[in-house]
Amino acid sequence: MSEYQYYEFQALDRPLSPEEQAQLRAISTRARITATRFTNTYEWGDLKGDPRRMTERYFDAHLYVTNWGTHRLMLRLPEQTLSLPTAQPFCLGPHLDAWTTRTHILLDLTSEDEDGDWVEGADDSLAALIGVRDELATGDLRPLYLAWLSALTAWEREDDDEDEYRTRLEPPVPAGLGDLTAPQRALADFLRVDTDLLAIAAQASPAPPKKPGARPAKKELVPLIAALPQEEKDALLLRLALGAESGLHTELLHRLRGTTAPPQTAPGHRSAAQLLDAAHTLRTDRRRHAETERAAARARHLTVLADQAESVWQQIETHLATRRPSAHDQAVTLLADLRDACADTKRHTSFHQRLTRLREANRHRPGLIQRLDRRDLR
Known part of the structure; x- marks a missing residue:
């Protein structure tokens, strides 16, 4: 397979101005550029711009996929929706990074698997993944924990420091890890989160009274809005009157939810080694059970x-x-x-006598005889 790279950027909170589109055109003459999107594919060469800088300046989401196993998602959120101190405990090595600009926080989530097969449709994943941005903005930290699990698996492959595995504790464990939303399931697939590791992690995840990130009901919103300072309400109404801001709803919802309770998490108390060892044990038990089931099904079939x-x-x-x-x-x-069924039931002599007659009757069909020989039916 020849080299393949796919770049996609999306502007969600505001459209790109004509001047900004012209600046992006200077980066790539081949890209498809609109007021909300930049896409390009490469089978040779590379993007001239720096995706991190492009996301900082122009875009709210970036997807990068290659045929040598790189899956990368970058998200930009308004700084008031997710703080850097909240995100930093989830950062691990080069696979999960967070930093801030003057107005935003940015997250860089990467999965590398050079030995893995090409994932069909991976370059069309952004539409399924983009929902995690709103979830993060409304206090749901499960996407960050999923990215940490993905980074932990990569870290295990790249590092052999046993002491660090035993001392590195997991970050805060968000509520609801055992009941992921559709965007979170898509993120877990995109970042290749190990299902057994996720199952172990979910054992310490609190059960929320309602789904994390769920929008408050009308009866909850009324008193929260009434409690907002008049000056803040006036400022929000002015921004709404000046023009639609796609991020305004998320910002307001975060502001209202922020007046009630912080994100629901449990303190991380398990080490990286404990999580990885427990996942290995679960994986081994699951495979052993599956093998036992297959053997039992095979025995029933032969009977x-x-x-x-x-x-x-x-x-x-x-x-x-x-x-x-x-x-x-x-x-x-x-x-x-x-043959296997007759061997198990002590009827092999009768089977081989009939097989001998079948081979003799078909001796002039070399293709069939070769098939029989390959299966050791002699």
């Missing part, structure tokens, strides 16, 4: 075949009577299963 051996032989002969290679493959699969 049924042994009891219906004559009917199975008829199916085999029907498949072999055709000239279709796919039918021959089906016949050989049935033969292999029937």
Whole structure:
């Protein structure tokens, strides 16, 4: 596969001015640029601009996907919706970073998997992921914790300092990790969060009285709005009258929710090593259980075949009577299963006598004989 890079930027809180679009055009002559979006793909070369600087200056979300395994999501939020001290405990190595500008906080979430397969549709993921920005702005910290889990897995692959694993504690554990929203599930997939590690993490996640990030009901909003200072209400109404601001609703909702309670979290008390070891144990137990189930299902299947051996032989002969290679493959699969079924039920002598007759009757069909030989049906 040749080199492939996909860049997408979106402006959500305000459209780009014609001057800003012209500045972006100077960065790329091939990109598709609108008042709200910048997209480009590269099969050679690279983007001339710095995605971090571009997101700081122009955009509220950035997606980057490559065919060598990089998945990157950057988000820009107004500084009053998420503080840097709140985000910093989740930062880990180069895979989860947070910083501020004069007006915003920016998050950089990255997953690398050079050995992984290309994820079909990964370059169309931003629409599914963008909802986590509003969730973060309204106090839901689950997206940050998911990104931390992804970074922890990468950190485990890249680092071998056992002492640091045993001393590094997890960040605050948000409520509702066992019941992710659709954008959060999309984020977990995009960042390749290990499902077993997430299951272990969710064991310490508080059960919220209502879903984190959920909008207050009307009866809750009325007294909260009434309690806002008159000067602040006037300023909000003025901004609304001057023109629609897509971020104004989120900002107001955050302001109202901020008057009631902080994000619901439990203190992080488990070390990175404890989480990773528990996830390994869960994964091993799950795989062992799955293998046991498969073996039991296989045994039941063979028992049924042994009891219906004559009917199975008829199916085999029907498949072999055709000239279709796919039918021959089906016949050989049935033969292999029937051989195992007869071996388990002490009927192998009768099976091999009939198999010998079948091979003799079809000795002039080399394709079929080769199929039988590959499955050791001799």
